[in-house]
Amino acid sequence: MSGTGVGIGQRPENRRQRFVKLLWTGIWLVYLSAPANDLLHGGHSTGVRILGWLGLAAFVTWYMLLLFRTGRGERNGVVLASLGVLAAQSTLLALTLGREWLVLFVYVSIASGAALPLRMARWTIPAASALMTVIAFATPGGKAFLAGLLIPALLGGFAMTGVRELIRTTVALREARATVAQLAANEERLRLARDLHDLLGHSLSLITIKSELAGRMLPDHPDKAARQVADIEQVSRQALVDVREAVSGYRRPRLAAELAGARVALTAAGVTAGLPAEPDLTGVPEDSETALAWALREAVTNVVRHSGARRCTIEVLPRQTLDGPVLELSVEDDGSGDQGNGPGHGLTGLTERLEKAGGTLEAGGTRQGFRLIARVPAAAISADVGSGS
Numbered sequence: 001m002s003g004t005g006v007g008i009g010q011r012p013e014n015r016r017q018r019f020v021k022l023l024w025t026g027i028w029l030v031y032l033s034a035p036a037n038d039l040l041h042g043g044h045s046t047g048v049r050i051l052g053w054l055g056l057a058a059f060v061t062w063y064m065l066l067l068f069r070t071g072r073g074e075r076n077g078v079v080l081a082s083l084g085v086l087a088a089q090s091t092l093l094a095l096t097l098g099r100e101w102l103v104l105f106v107y108v109s110i111a112s113g114a115a116l117p118l119r120m121a122r123w124t125i126p127a128a129s130a131l132m133t134v135i136a137f138a139t140p141g142g143k144a145f146l147a148g149l150l151i152p153a154l155l156g157g158f159a160m161t162g163v164r165e166l167i168r169t170t171v172a173l174r175e176a177r178a179t180v181a182q183l184a185a186n187e188e189r190l191r192l193a194r195d196l197h198d199l200l201g202h203s204l205s206l207i208t209i210k211s212e213l214a215g216r217m218l219p220d221h222p223d224k225a226a227r228q229v230a231d232i233e234q235v236s237r238q239a240l241v242d243v244r245e246a247v248s249g250y251r252r253p254r255l256a257a258e259l260a261g262a263r264v265a266l267t268a269a270g271v272t273a274g275l276p277a278e279p280d281l282t283g284v285p286e287d288s289e290t291a292l293a294w295a296l297r298e299a300v301t302n303v304v305r306h307s308g309a310r311r312c313t314i315e316v317l318p319r320q321t322l323d324g325p326v327l328e329l330s331v332e333d334d335g336s337g338d339q340g341n342g343p344g345h346g347l348t349g350l351t352e353r354l355e356k357a358g359g360t361l362e363a364g365g366t367r368q369g370f371r372l373i374a375r376v377p378a379a380a381i382s383a384d385v386g387s388g389s
Helices: 015-041 046-068 076-097 099-115 118-138 142-217 222-250 255-268 286-307 344-356 383-387
Strands: 272-274 311-321 324-333 360-365 370-377
Touching (some): 015 076, 015 099, 046 076, 046 099, 099 118, 099 142, 118 142, 142 222, 255 272, 255 311, 286 311, 286 324, 344 370
Antiparallel strands (some): 311 324, 324 370, 360 370
16 A cells, blocks of 8 residues: 555554544544433433443544554454454443443444454454344333444445455555566566577677687788678677667657656656556557657656646547548646747757657647647558658
């Protein structure tokens, strides 16, 4: 989970998480107004009131401790014992002070759903509701309260199990995504290592052999040694070209990754980001996607550094033009419109990069701020079209 919030069935790890969980849990204690009102206006003696307040305080304290201490591998037996204490407190207070205290069993049911796994909560929630039913029949006027408490106890308890399982599933999915990303990064490193080995293995072996041969020829046949040195230079240059091509392929930016990076950069700068869903890039040429990714990176950099914007909206939409289908990137902010003095090297280089991919760039101020629109071909240009035949 994030550092700012904590879920049901998870133990808070810092002060802010404890405050958030205390606030979220404390809101539901408002339903204890019935027992509190009974102590204030129920006509009990002073001694009974004092014992009642002590009992209510003990119940709330135990309830909060149970919710706050779950989620770090506590044994289910300890949780069951804690729930048993809550149930015993609820029974004693309801039998001695009256029907208003039956509401405590709803908290026992909800605590069961929040603190126990589903395989156990599916038994403890009905058990708490059944115990409440028995105590209601044994308490004067308790039957009238039973109808209004039984359904909340059952629904609240099982709803809490659903929320707990949903949070646990979300956490598991996030961990799985992080693992998949790590495995993908490891696979990319292994693939790069294999490619570099394949590219350089033969070249370096050939350079080594020719260097040894040139060394042996140098004293007696300098002309032949010179030819070997020339061959070494040619092989070295070709190896350098191969390595640059391989590395440039790994450095090629991807639009999906740049969208994720844009969200992080804008959020870190305090800019509210409106981003699209991951675009469908089926059939889009690789050069077009790369150019659009560079455009997005440059636009977001300008928003963060120069605009002073509070909101930035990014859209990626397919368009149909007279020249064929295009993929359009629009980045608009509500800042001052100052994207630097003049077009700058960034926008100039971006324009050249887009033109190389067959795209175009539009950038300028609006009434609300600044807008950049980049368009690239969404389909490969055929040879016939390119030759003008």
